[in-house]
Amino acid sequence: MATADKIPARPRASFDVRKIREDFPIFKVPINGKSLTYLDNAATTQKPQAVIDAVMHFYTQECANIHRGVHYLSERATESYETSREKVRRFIHAASVREIVFVRGTTEGINLVAQTYGRTRVGPGDEILISGMEHHSNIVPWQILCEEKDARLRIVPINAKGEFIFEEYVRLLSPQTRLVAVTSVSNALGTVNPVREIVRLAHAHNVPVLIDGAQAAQHMEVDVQALDCDFFAFSGHKMYGPTGIGVLYGKERLLEAMPPYQGGGDMISSVTFEKTLYNRLPYKFEAGTPNVAGVIGLGAAIDYLNKAGMENISAHEQDLISYGTLALGALDELRIIGTAKEKASVLSFVVEGIHPHDIGTILDKEGIAIRTGHHCAQPVMEFFGIPATARASLGLYNTREDIETLVGGLRKVIEVFR
């Protein structure tokens, strides 16, 4: 720990983590008789009272279906729903609300692109390019598409640090490439990918790019116009919002040309048995009654993040990851998996001779919540030749004390197995 202590804490006047923790009621709940040390933010984040209140307010005061009724409640609900869409637009700096499609989560966003853009643009012999560090949700939808279309899924490999090998990307990008789909931040390793450069090079070949933003939107400022990506998918529940709601951003020009994803109510402008006209964007992609409460909760989560300030959150979490890397590194038996130069939130590790599941169970007894397993990234585990890792992932409410509690817990684990 001596080494970790050498990093001076950088207090930021505008960001008081103590106050932030008070906004999250879960921290008042004892876990196994201990206070909660929550380090599983890459799986899902806890919810601030403001988000819980927003969802509660909708169900207690405003509950109605949207885009339909002429009555008061329906108008209120529709307004709240569309206000959230505008909040999302501003949050990711999209040009228009027509480019903001509400989906269940990142997974559905990626599947939407695979099933609409993919199915109309990908044919036999074509290629989809992904990276070796993708979550299963950015692998399997493309495998399904490739199998159906007799296309080929190609993988940009990663190096021993868990970094995207750009030279291989340059080599693999070909006239057959129809789409590049990469994660902004690896959920298993924490690697931050050079997405700007990835997009730039793809565009030089006229290839569109989908960014999996599931592990990015809650940790760093996202500007889809500066990034110039064609699609960007992310999940509400990983950014302090409700589960079951997410966003697919798509450039208007592309969304316009894409066929609908699902058919049903709200996605049409008129229906006859002879011909149905689809609704304008973004409603064309929002068939059926959406997760109205989820959308409203997501809007409240965005307000919360804006209030804390994305820049402050990034700086706070970067401090924690540097501190955590040194603190965990001080344990001789421990090896960090994923040592990319640029990382966000994730500290994945293995401990010599101790299975991650045993680590997870013992830490749980100390009130420490981490994730153990393959993190839905089995190819990453295979690359490193390990069955699983233990993963601590940080959020805006974590502190250096949380890291110290984790290190203390790990010392106990090592003690039990000595």
Place this chain on the structure above:
Amino acid sequence: MADLRDLYQEVILDHHKKPRNFHRLEHANRQADGYNPLCGDKLSVFVQVEDGVVKDIGFIGAGCAISTASASMMTESLKGKTEAEAKAIFERFHQLVTNHSAAQPDPATMGKLAVFSGVREYPVRVKCATLAWHTMRAALEGKKETVATE
């Protein structure tokens, strides 16, 4: 709330560090593979059965402390047992690690395996404790496909 030591008893840690019968059996006439995708635990169980009796049993693979110790202690407890006895011990072991009710077997009848009674406080770890046993049963039944506890 159960104490950590109820799960990680000394005998379990000992079998994890020094698993018994931890080898491939060259003379095995029954074999099966087991996989727990949640943990990534993988193991193979080898059994030599003669006249309906488990003459020898061994295993190889990698897993957590609970799954390795369970496999190790399973091999010790099944040597010399008939196939029917082996399956019956598994039934009782399964009850031991899953059942909270009175139907639970008397630990006294479980011999050394009673140390796994702590597992029942950890539902997500039951699959770890039973992986080797499911695999053993598949081996005795001559099943070819990998046993997956998911």
